Amino acid sequence: MQKDELIKILNRYKSGEIPEKDILNYFENLPFEDISFAKIDHHREMRFGFPEVIFCQNKTPEQVAIISEKIIKQGSNLLATKASSKIFESVKKYIPDVEYNETAGTITYINNKIKKLPGKVLIVTAGTSDIPVASESLVTGEMLGLDITMINDIGVAGIHRLMEFRNEFISASVIIVIAGMEGALASVIAGLIQSPVIAVPTSIGYGASFNGISPLLGMLNSCVPGIAVMNIDNGFGAASLAFKILNSLDKLKTTD
Amino acid sequence: MQKDELIKILNRYKSGEIPEKDILNYFENLPFEDISFAKIDHHREMRFGFPEVIFCQNKTPEQVAIISEKIIKQGSNLLATKASSKIFESVKKYIPDVEYNETAGTITYINNKIKKLPGKVLIVTAGTSDIPVASESLVTGEMLGLDITMINDIGVAGIHRLMEFRNEFISASVIIVIAGMEGALASVIAGLIQSPVIAVPTSIGYGASFNGISPLLGMLNSCVPGIAVMNIDNGFGAASLAFKILNSLDKLKTTD
Amino acid sequence: MQKDELIKILNRYKSGEIPEKDILNYFENLPFEDISFAKIDHHREMRFGFPEVIFCQNKTPEQVAIISEKIIKQGSNLLATKASSKIFESVKKYIPDVEYNETAGTITYINNKIKKLPGKVLIVTAGTSDIPVASESLVTGEMLGLDITMINDIGVAGIHRLMEFRNEFISASVIIVIAGMEGALASVIAGLIQSPVIAVPTSIGYGASFNGISPLLGMLNSCVPGIAVMNIDNGFGAASLAFKILNSLDKLKTTD
Amino acid sequence: MQKDELIKILNRYKSGEIPEKDILNYFENLPFEDISFAKIDHHREMRFGFPEVIFCQNKTPEQVAIISEKIIKQGSNLLATKASSKIFESVKKYIPDVEYNETAGTITYINNKIKKLPGKVLIVTAGTSDIPVASESLVTGEMLGLDITMINDIGVAGIHRLMEFRNEFISASVIIVIAGMEGALASVIAGLIQSPVIAVPTSIGYGASFNGISPLLGMLNSCVPGIAVMNIDNGFGAASLAFKILNSLDKLKTTD
Amino acid sequence: MQKDELIKILNRYKSGEIPEKDILNYFENLPFEDISFAKIDHHREMRFGFPEVIFCQNKTPEQVAIISEKIIKQGSNLLATKASSKIFESVKKYIPDVEYNETAGTITYINNKIKKLPGKVLIVTAGTSDIPVASESLVTGEMLGLDITMINDIGVAGIHRLMEFRNEFISASVIIVIAGMEGALASVIAGLIQSPVIAVPTSIGYGASFNGISPLLGMLNSCVPGIAVMNIDNGFGAASLAFKILNSLDKLKTTD
């Protein structure tokens, strides 16, 4: 729920359109709705600027479906991440027209028009195998109103391939770099541009990549200062941070 | 060296004030100056928006002094981090009026007026022991033109102390959270605000804090999405990212 | 078997009701019953105050069933933890009316009325995904006579949701906090109350949560002193400690 | 500051003995006192039942001295842990009659009579080398009003030595077990008694003890359920938990 | 093949019973037989005193079957460890009367009477779940001619259960202790006896047992000196060491 909507409701109450009993009932629901196994935070949208997101891992298909229904009924947009096709089947029974992106593992449903944010966000992957994590970033970014695009398979093994995209790098306000193995792509790109770089290590690789520890450490120790590191495979978090950065522009303009 | 300065030089060449030989010589030095044990990147300022920074750890006092002198001679501002008092003594011999912040471990020298960036940056520490890392952030931020301030010793053990500062949190464009032990402060603050949070784990603590692994993992696994995690004790990196974010937004504001 | 029962048997022997041969035979069985692959400790109830518990992991369904039967025949209550539905099926064949809690992974059977302990125990989970571990605590607590309840999904990302339950926190004699990811909930709650907090890290999360290492380290390094940390996913242990704490009250009263 | 003291002040205000201005000023200081590098939590005593404790590690001697003075001026008792003799020297300059326990690394000063708690607390160490950590527990316990004693050097290598103390074990309300190496002492003692056991792994040992990881893991994985595990070398935390347990039981006894 | 057999063959050659060509051919096969994917070491029996053992993990059922056949054809006894039932099926096709112990995961076939060694070997397990590893030790010990027996489920949580077996412990020449979780059983038993103790950590447990790291570290750091530690789950190695120890008796007698 957007802040605007809240102000509207308050005004309608002031004008007598909504009786006291109703607005009280409404605010009672505001902080969160208790459905015993989960507390849904319906005014998170107002506080954070984006809706309750369901992290599906370790939740039962049934639980995800019930939470999803509550969110959509409340009139919010829905984003569920790390969702298996089994979870999608369960949600679909409750909400027939939800959308599922299998590569990204996301379930989405749009109730309200998404407010567009200024600035370009670019996702860059080191290899074909990093695409699932990148897709989670892409879908999340779109749900949050980002102007977001993706370039795949630009590893540091071929610096010439990478250099071809230099203009794209420079024109982006935020770059999300998604890489497994040694994770060096984040350093190389961050060394080429002025904008903030968000680095997501992936669990791609084998042996001494230790399910993503290798690129995680590489990104944390980058010789380029100020790279924002995310948890392994956390494509969702990267897009969230990009959103928070670009969302700050409005505040900056006002306080100026 | 600022971009403006470069444009000035080019104009002076165009108008015949500087002969061709000199400008060629000048550009030859541009990419980097080779002093055998280090390559100084004099046009980094132009590319990244901030000067060559010397990371002092594992360099000899002599090496730091020589690099410092070259940077200052070139007309750039100087920032050296993780500098011991012994290194400061060495640099002082070459450049008598450099400044040293012992708590922060920084050596600074200002040649050119620093360009101010819009937006407020707030540094929050969990405990008194985190102040050295926070001070590194503070000095770095000041050198990069940030409007940056610091609040100390607000741990999650006393949520009421923390809540007293809620207004300060909300009015900041970027918050840098610096915490050791369990590192939970980043999550709690990020749960209260919309702006981006940069989290720096510190090596403060003992036993199972494992020199900062505990808060590092805590911050990477935060239940609040989109926290930008830095390397352990990397106060410098946090201020660099804050700079990149505000610099990127500043450009966006103009192009808007 | 309760201590009272033992005293009764001894008195019946003294009064001649039970012949010497029988009481000798009885005591022979006391220390433990040997069924080749397991030693059942029938007088543990007397020593510890609670019955033999079967930890099912790495035992065959057959083994669990045989041990269960022996325990129930001896007249004790039964609690089996980390039990799969396959193990439940096996036990059911021997003891048709055992109860199974699928979420908690527990098998229970009550032979003797459970003695109630004073004081309230509260279980708090950080997220919906922590419920299985919390349920193991809940069932264990009920089998041990605790007045125990559960509040779910109160993460530190929303301090306001958490604060709503402050009165519940304060009125509890012991709080069990169950959390994955960064595990910060234990610190925040322990910072609000005087009573002991028992913290259970869970293996919920992905990437750098490393199957529970992240919350485990977070809880061990809490800035709030005196948090009792359990093994990862050890809901059973947490309830056991709560029992031991509240069970000490009787001793305290007597020795007073 | 004890709760009783607060009630007294409030009553004196009610009776007109203290003017409104003064009580307001008094409460203003209540939440915490800000001395720039630290926030002292003067009403923690009221909330938690024990005074602000200074964790000296990573604080400068100067900082510890200033915080100590503030605490003592406020009329609270002082406990500083992990204090080097250098820190003690610094504090002594400000507060000449503080006491220093070199083995325990503690600095103490008693302003108010300490309220005694019911129940016996027993500290048991596995070896002579664990005594410093045990001493930290002992001093902390004394400052918190515990009836606390210490038995040293009872390792599992000599079960007969250990068994000699069985009566002492049984008569304790809480046992704190302090052990390095394999940390097995916690399991063996917890297997003999009904009361809660608090286990503190120490960094004693060499090679594969990995500075306390070995006993930490051993204690977390104990085959005896419900052992409360502390951070490595955290003698202070163990006594804090013992206090919270007995304090909680004390309240329960009254409300019973 | 036993040393005795070798001497017989040599004598038969000396007496002319075996022609030179045959004995040459025989010795050519001695060092090892090359079957492309494996080198079978047929005179290992002579050098080490026990036959080639097949470690089945990571070998295909087909490979195990072929190697087994070669060994048996050569007239040696066969022991295959970590064998799945699938591997057993494959071997059975080649050698119909091999024996399979499912709990131990061993395949055995006896061609030659096993030479008995003096001394008693006792296997002790901490819990029912450690029996598979203990069974591997038991079967290995029997194949090597040890007088070996097994006592199960004697954890340190019940020292009284353990003490019941003190006489068994003292009468053994070598004790193999097999334990997961904290692995403290090795220390407790080694503290009671003079004979060598061989400790095998098992991967039993969950969470912070980290698949056996916890008992492995516990055993390496035992406060009782001279415990022989094996790899995690290495029941085979423990019996091999017991064999080497008792096998040395003959040498000791001769050199006496």
Place this chain on the structure above:
Amino acid sequence: MQKDELIKILNRYKSGEIPEKDILNYFENLPFEDISFAKIDHHREMRFGFPEVIFCQNKTPEQVAIISEKIIKQGSNLLATKASSKIFESVKKYIPDVEYNETAGTITYINNKIKKLPGKVLIVTAGTSDIPVASESLVTGEMLGLDITMINDIGVAGIHRLMEFRNEFISASVIIVIAGMEGALASVIAGLIQSPVIAVPTSIGYGASFNGISPLLGMLNSCVPGIAVMNIDNGFGAASLAFKILNSLDKLKTTD
């Protein structure tokens, strides 16, 4: 594509055989071909001397098939590693006569005659279980034109078996040692010869081998200087390095 081929094309253009439009189009494709989820690097052959290799892990069968087809159409040879039989089925649909080596997990197709390199490369495995990784090395080596052979199952447990092959070791220009468990074979062989040794740790073993960490550390810490260590299970990398070494001979001759 070989360098020779490139020179031919250039000459044909010079002579007018190929019009300007075509050669431009040709060079446009040179750097890489963009198929959205992957960038195929068609002139890698020229730069590195060997074709684009597809690392199949974490790619979908469909993706591997499409990339394979593109590579073969371009006229290059194909090598795909870590390929499951499922991936092979998918590729086969597009390119019916590709070859699959199940043990090695490789898919190959030869378009151009492979240029032979001088020198002998020997692969040595410590055990039968290391053969899959060794086979990946073997197939890779053959595709790169190496004169490469394999000797299996020569562990350090039987130094006499190993010594039998001393002549083979000495006559090789490069030796690839593939070993799991303690990985000592690399040290022993490197101690016998002058030529470079490439060591590949394998994830063979159990318990404290930690999926290859044990041999990886063993090889990195070898007491024989200059062993080239590869990632765990990286048979492909070992053959690649052998190729690079022997391929340098031409350069050496020219510059001589």
Place this chain on the structure above:
Amino acid sequence: MQKDELIKILNRYKSGEIPEKDILNYFENLPFEDISFAKIDHHREMRFGFPEVIFCQNKTPEQVAIISEKIIKQGSNLLATKASSKIFESVKKYIPDVEYNETAGTITYINNKIKKLPGKVLIVTAGTSDIPVASESLVTGEMLGLDITMINDIGVAGIHRLMEFRNEFISASVIIVIAGMEGALASVIAGLIQSPVIAVPTSIGYGASFNGISPLLGMLNSCVPGIAVMNIDNGFGAASLAFKILNSLDKLKTTD
């Protein structure tokens, strides 16, 4: 104190030579002597066959001196390990004629003639840097009555050097192998002989040897079955195990 001595005392009591009061007093001291910070186990000699050993690390010089004096007064032999020269100075004040071996870090004093055990024990080191740990084994072995010798600097890098000593290896009843780096020496020697091998990893090396983790893992994962692994740098433990083995065999020989 030896068993013989105990029997003598008992006989003297029986014959009236020692009055009842004295023998009671004597037995009171038997289990252990309590000196507040340590419990000295005076009848350990009887139970284990060797005297109380003082592990000096983390004990103060004063503590070691007091314990040493008590042990010597009781008439036992003394062995203190990991003793710095500072500790030696302290002990010397109490017992002027103790001996100190600086390389081994041992303090010794012989009160009673040491009983010799049959069999030869051989210590083998991989490099010169392993000698301190080996010396601890040597001194310990001598104090325990072993016929023990040392061969130094036989690494696997030079198999020919190693083979020169094959006869020495074969004639030993127990071999202690002490090695850092990759720790392969244990496997190679164990592959050559039938007798038990005790392996001690040392913290010698740098980088990825991780203070002894590399050889520790190598030894635990040896391809030769039944190697007895000790803690890192635990030369004392190795000699203790050698003693237990030969002591056990000695008893067996007698009972045979």
Place this chain on the structure above:
Amino acid sequence: MQKDELIKILNRYKSGEIPEKDILNYFENLPFEDISFAKIDHHREMRFGFPEVIFCQNKTPEQVAIISEKIIKQGSNLLATKASSKIFESVKKYIPDVEYNETAGTITYINNKIKKLPGKVLIVTAGTSDIPVASESLVTGEMLGLDITMINDIGVAGIHRLMEFRNEFISASVIIVIAGMEGALASVIAGLIQSPVIAVPTSIGYGASFNGISPLLGMLNSCVPGIAVMNIDNGFGAASLAFKILNSLDKLKTTD
């Protein structure tokens, strides 16, 4: 000692110049010279092509001096690595004109003219702080007859600086890349050239670089196949491998 020298001695013996007794005595010394704490391998030069190297870490200054003297007396060249200035002082007393390179930590002495090998070896460092490790490589390479040079401070943060040296990269036969932090330089350079790359991770950095684990993992997981990885800080090993590669190619060239 060179092979040539050996042949000469043999010829002089054949011609009667050297009597049988002397040559026997000579060969007795050949395998190694035993100086109790070390075995010096005088014919290593013949077997490996380079002289005995002394790894000084964990050796006493005295030990290094004695070994050095023996090596030089035998007529070999001397190389000692990881040598402190204290060790240098000790060696200087025995051999007054040895040379010491403080940055590299090497002691050298040249007895025989070093045989030059064909091909160029290039050392590249990522930062000024990597120079000590690089210097160890440089000195080692010079002692082994390599044509070896060094370029410093070319990190991936400035790809343009790196590209300036492309020609140097391409003209090298072997490149040694020395880098700490994320270690990405190895991948980037290996992606530009055909020749073998040897990568040395350094312990430079802080926090999550974990003393070199971060670059070590990065290099092992490089997306460029066939990078030869060395132990952390092992500059000596890198030069040794470069020598073995060029030595092997040199032989191949001749036999071609």
